[in-house]
Amino acid sequence: MARSVQTHRLAVTAGLALLAAACAPAAPPASAGDGPPNIVIITADDLGYGDLGSYGHPNIRTPHLDRMAEEGLRWTSFYAQAPVCSPSRAALLTGRVHLRSGMFGRRTAVFFPDSRAGLPAEEITLAEALGDLDYATGIIGKWHLGHLPEYLPTRHGFDYWFGIPYSNDMDWNLPDGLENRTAYFEPEIDYWHVPLMRNEAELERPADQTILTRRSTEEAVAFIEDHRDEPFFLYMPHSMPHMPLFVSDQFRGRSTAGIYGDVIEEIDWSVGQVIAALERAGLSENTLVVFTSDNGPWLSYRTHAGTSGLLRDGKGTTFEGGMRVPGLFWWPGTLEPGVTQEIGSAMDLFTTxxxxVGGSVPADRPIDGVDLSPVLFGTGPGPRETMAYYRMGELYAFRRGRYKVHFVTEGRYGLPPPRTDHDPPLLYDLDEDPAERYDLAAERPEALAVVVAAAERHRADMTMGEPLFDSRGEQ
Amino acid sequence: MARSVQTHRLAVTAGLALLAAACAPAAPPASAGDGPPNIVIITADDLGYGDLGSYGHPNIRTPHLDRMAEEGLRWTSFYAQAPVCSPSRAALLTGRVHLRSGMFGRRTAVFFPDSRAGLPAEEITLAEALGDLDYATGIIGKWHLGHLPEYLPTRHGFDYWFGIPYSNDMDWNLPDGLENRTAYFEPEIDYWHVPLMRNEAELERPADQTILTRRSTEEAVAFIEDHRDEPFFLYMPHSMPHMPLFVSDQFRGRSTAGIYGDVIEEIDWSVGQVIAALERAGLSENTLVVFTSDNGPWLSYRTHAGTSGLLRDGKGTTFEGGMRVPGLFWWPGTLEPGVTQEIGSAMDLFTTxxxxVGGSVPADRPIDGVDLSPVLFGTGPGPRETMAYYRMGELYAFRRGRYKVHFVTEGRYGLPPPRTDHDPPLLYDLDEDPAERYDLAAERPEALAVVVAAAERHRADMTMGEPLFDSRGEQ
Incomplete structure (x- = not known):
């Protein structure tokens, strides 16, 4: 049954061609639209692989995202680059594994309101790269790469920012006797003290999170309208459905999947508003819209959590449910509708x-993102063969082609399984066993050796910055 | 958070309307096509809720079934009427809970080659009902409602039969020393002794199962072409992906999901051939095509088994994974494209x-199937409020609206959980918790009481035949 990765890729490409057989070949990007394409990247926070209609959820309704899936390219092996917020976002914006920029910790998984560090100034973000090419750049949403002034989005290439600096549950302000975990299920605005920022100024504190998705959507629509006559990059990292869940009155109780469903359906509505704004402005055929999530579902919160579908586990872990997420690419007239099983990473968005847009990635540093154009335009096999799964700066697992090895497995927050080091590593066949149930290390030693060797090459190549998440509090 | 079932239904209907907002209202069936519509019901065997692209599988490619989903009505709460073969098929064909027709056992779950019984002659099948209305009727596939001559499809209203009489793994013929379970993973044709039938004659024995999907497809296409000038009912119960898995050379190794994926992709190809035949014959706008499965995935066989996606457990159990299955209704020009969360059962196909076709269901006996037309045509709320989950003739669980109670839980074949009787019953909210993780019986006693009362009404109304599956061997 073993096949080479090359064969796998060809089979997948053939499948994509099959699905798209009725369509004319896609135009290469150089011939599409007027001038350089606009870029819109929308992310949800802690949304799981199985949370959208097009990814199999039985009763969360996501018609606008499903439209993106039907009209665009839907990825079934698209990954956040890390299983938690800050490192995942750093990789998306820099095209680099988060270790290189120091976006990890040995004791702390993400930035907190007492963090003293942020994304280093010498990192080059996608906003900076596009700004150098005369793009207008905006971020509408959650930053989480350092909240001190010198680390804010406006210092990292974004012309405009509307949103919150870190996760919506940080910096809490609970009444006496109310437990943090209990409060997560009773989302009163005043319990959380997160500020709402515009550029470098605090607009309000605490942010009224119940209307944040709606206000962010209005901001995004205005950004599109304001920049309709010039190329723009809009990065829209929603702060939902991270716990505690907030939703506007218009969507509260509207879904049949509880408040979690309400929140996702409001995000879906928001995506529909962004697409409608692009269409009204006549820009839909000259804009690439990408939708993904920063990591898998935060499973600690019962029905206030999402689902990774058939995948194993969720946020924080290096099982597939922790990092494999929806990946939708929409660009009418340029991208062929279809489904691809090629491997992609949010980190690849930088390079792609x-x-x-006809630029060049920085040549003075390692860039880990690869150009996904061959998959987007059906011009060749997928360029990404591997995926590295890190937790707290440590390589827990590694995928090459269909196979994934686990050097270490661990559940989230004391949930099973406990931390276990594996020697030999576990070996899963993600093609036949996407749920990671059956260890094949003993049965397929040759496959194991190939993936372990690839992981060793990755490890040898990995330069690491100082672990900046550990810099906290008074110092 | 509690809402009435009525509100739930209205919310779902609104959601469907939203998805279909861009489409013209569907014509009622009376105005569609020329004369009475043709009916094609295709079932797969042990295919799980999560096994199709449109239901979220990451790497089984089902473009033809996905086309049915996009152009037709996709159900996310569609159920087989039983978690195993024979009773599920009986209910589909008779519109009655399988207990009424004696299609259950206290010691035996389905019919076997030594069974002495079959579907009783007095049962009225959909084939008989449609035959009375001058439909041509054919079954291309697996029967499994009694293999003795007096119980064959040709004695139950079908003009034509091509297929096998019971499951493909029954009646084995293994070499000395080869275990049944081992042989399941080494599908040599000669290991299984199942006959291939045409009407009441044996065509070959053992059936060459490697080419059975292809030959069945050719038979189905010929049936459609032969009957293009008269109304017809084609029932096409594939014998795959029941273990052991067989696939033609054309599809072996073609998928990236192992032999299980190969088998599903051949079934998908077959569906595409049937639809193409309808289109060639000019019948696609006057034919309702339904695709579903007879029960959930047979999880005992590692990567030779399917997946129920985010649902709990699989075949044989009364968790959602045992009975909730894909449900696709396709009828271009008549059915609005969309997704519905309404509850439906394969048993409802009879009444619907x-x-x-303008007939009447038998008035001389209880009929449990309901007419799903209001959901199909968007003319009203879904008519099905409840679902009963039986195992070995015993009511293990019951759903009413969003809530499901479990009186008994049990895993399959000695797998966990062991049989456990629950008093009070477990209560799950399938809307917020489709994976059946969080028992709410203590938190929501009123909901529990409502569902238990509905289950008691169902129980009081349930007439039961003799348990005919227990009639086996020399007697």
Whole structure:
């Protein structure tokens, strides 16, 4: 049954061609639209692989995202680059594994309100790269790469920012006797003290999170309208459905999947508003819209959590449910509708976008993102063969082609399984066993050796910055 | 958070309307096509809720079934009427809970080659009902409602039969020393002794199962072409992906999901051939095509088994994974494209189809199937409020609206959980918790009481035949 990765890729490409057989070949990006394409990257926070209609959820309704799936390219092996917030976002914006920029910790998984560090100034974000090419750049949403002034989005290439600096549950302000975990299920605005920022100024504190998705959507629509006559990059990292869940009155109780469903359906509505704004402005055929999530579902919160579908586990872990997420690419008239099983990473958006707009990635540092254009335009096999799964700066697992090895497995927050080091590593066949149930290390030693060797090459190549998440509090 | 079932239904209907907002209202069936519509019901065997692209599988490619989903009505709460073969098929064909027709056992779950019984002659099948209305009727596939001559499909209203009489793994013929379970993973044709039938004659024995999907497809296409000038009912119960898995050379190794994926992709190809035949014959706008499965995935066989996606457990159990299955209704020009969360059962096909063709269901016996037309045509709320989950003739669980109670839980074949009787019953909210993780019996006693009362009414109304599956061997 074993096949080479090359064969796998060809089979997948053939499948994509099959699905798209009725369509004319896609135009290469150089011939699409007027001038350089606009870029819109929308992310949800802690949304799981199985949370959208097009990814199999039985009763969360996501018609606008499903439209993106039907009209665009839907990825079934698309990954956040880390299983938690800050490192995942750093990789998306820099095209680099988060270790290189120090976006990890040995004791702390993400930035907190007492963090003293942020994304280093010498990192080059996608906003900076596109700004150098005369793009207008905006971030509408959650930053989480350092809240001190010198680390804010406006210092990292974004012309405009509306949103919150870190996760919506940080910096709490609970009444006496109310437990943090209890409060997570009773989302009163005043319990959380997160500020709402515009550029470098605090607009309000605490942010009224019940209307944040709606206000962010209005901000995004205005950004599109304001920049309709110039190329723009809009990065829209929603702060939902991270716990505690907030939703506007218009969507509260509207879904049949509880408040979690309400929140996702409001995000879906928001995506529909962004697409409608692009269409009204006549820009839909010259804009690439990408939707993904920063990591898998935060399973600690019962029905206030999402689902990774058939995948194993969720946020924080290096099982598939922790990092494999929805990946939708929509660009009518340019991208063929279809489904791809090629491997992609949010980190690849950096390289792919810069290639699409005719720029060059920085040559003075390692860039880990690859150009996904061959998959987007059906011009060749997928360029990404591997995926590295890190937790707290440690390589827990590694995928090459269909196979994934686990050097270490661990559940989230004391949930099973406990931390276990594996020697030999576990070996899963993600093609036949996407749920990671059956260890094949003993049965397929040759496959194991190939993936372990690839992981060793990755490890040898990995430069690491100082672990900046550990810099906290008074110092 | 509690809402009435009525509100739930209205919310779902609104959601469907939202998805279909861009489409013209569907014509009622009376105005569609020329004369009474043709009916094609295709079932797979042990295919799980999560096994199709449109239901979220990451790497089984089902473009033809996904086309049915996009152009037709996709159900996310569609149920087989039983978690195993024979009773599920009996209910589909008779519109009655399988207990009424004696299609259950206290010691035996399905019919076997030594069974002495079959579907009783006095049962009225959909084939008989449609035959009375001058439909040509054919079954291309697995029967499994009695293999003795007096119980064959040709004695139950079908003009034509091509297929096997019971499951493909029954009646084995293994070499000395080869275990049944081992042989399941080494599908040599000669290991299984199942006959291939045409009407009441044996065509070959053992059936060459490697080419059975292809030959069945050719038979189905010929049936459609032969009957293009008269109304017809084609029932196509594939014998795959029941273990052991067989696939033609054309599809072996073609998928990236192992032999299980190969088998599903061949079934998908077959569905595409049937639809193409309808289109060639100019019949696609006057034919209702339904695709579903007879029960959930047979999880005992590692990567030779399917997946129920985010649902709990699989075949044989009364968790959702045992009975909730894909449900696709396709009828271009008549059915609005969309997704519905309404509850439906394969048992409802009997009543729905008879209503569609202008007939009447038998008045001399209880009929449990309801007419799903209001959901199909968007003319009203879903008519099905409840679902009963039986195992070995015993009511293990019951759903009413969003809530499901479990009186008994049990895993399959000695797998966990062991049989456990629950008093009070477990209560799950399938809307917020489709994976059946969080028992709410203590938190929501009123909901529990409502569902238990509905289950008691169902129990009081349930007439039961003799348990005919227990009639086996020399007697």
């Amino acid at each position: 976008v810069i290639a699409l | 189809v008879i209503a569609l």
